[in-house]
Amino acid sequence: GQQLNQSPQSMFIQEGEDVSMNCTSSSIFNTWLWYKQEPGEGPVLLIALYKAGELTSNGRLTAQFGITRKDSFLNISASIPSDVGIYFCAAPNSGGSNYKLTFGKGTLLTVNP
Amino acid sequence: AAGVIQSPRHLIKEKRETATLKCYPIPRHDTVYWYQQGPGQDPQFLISFYEKMQSDKGSIPDRFSAQQFSDYHSELNMSSLELGDSALYFCASSLGDRGPYGYTFGSGTRLTVV
Secondary structure (H helix, E strand, O other), X not given: OOOOEEEOOEEEEEOOOOEEEEEEOOOOOOOEEEEEEOOOOOXXXXXXXXXXXXXXXXXXXXXXXXXXXXXXXXXXXXXXXXXXXXXXXXXXXXXXXXOOEEEOOOEEEEXXX | OOOOEEEOOEEEEOOOOOEEEEEEXXXXXXXXXXXXXXXXXXXXXXXXXXXXXXXXXXXXXXXXXXXXXXXXXXXXXXXXXXXXXXXXXXXXXXXXXXXXXXXXXXXXXXXXXX
């Protein structure tokens, strides 16, 4: 099946620092998604990317859809304590009107105030 | 705005018991997905329904079954529970033609099997 290789597994940073994480796959995708999950809650969509080479921002978050369509990265600038959580990349397995998502293993982000 | 509602939030069951998890999608959403997330793991797709029909199936054990009802809510039935079934179970809903962008997850049901 399709696998998403996400790195790093975890990051410990100081407040104010920038963060970068990425996902790669041997498969080509038409969509890349980035989610954040906080303890005891469901994943929340941060950014959706639909076009190879696309660079999209959402506040302090910036994500890019790789030109090869096999990778994506997420950057968080000027981190703050509420950025703490697990960040997942995800991609849908099929087109049409129904989509099941494959997730990366997640990046656990800890921000020290 | 209304979100995806899951109940119960927490459930404790003994081995070999049965459990039923419920999911109420966002109003007008016609597609429901179920995911299982083990401790420290990423969510794994179990099953999905579109317009009350099963639309896709993932790594769902035969001991589990699910359905979507006429009001679009869905139930995941789990029988002969095993310790390894302890996990967070998420439901997500979307409008069939909106794709992943319209995908919203509920807060999950934490199932503990003892």
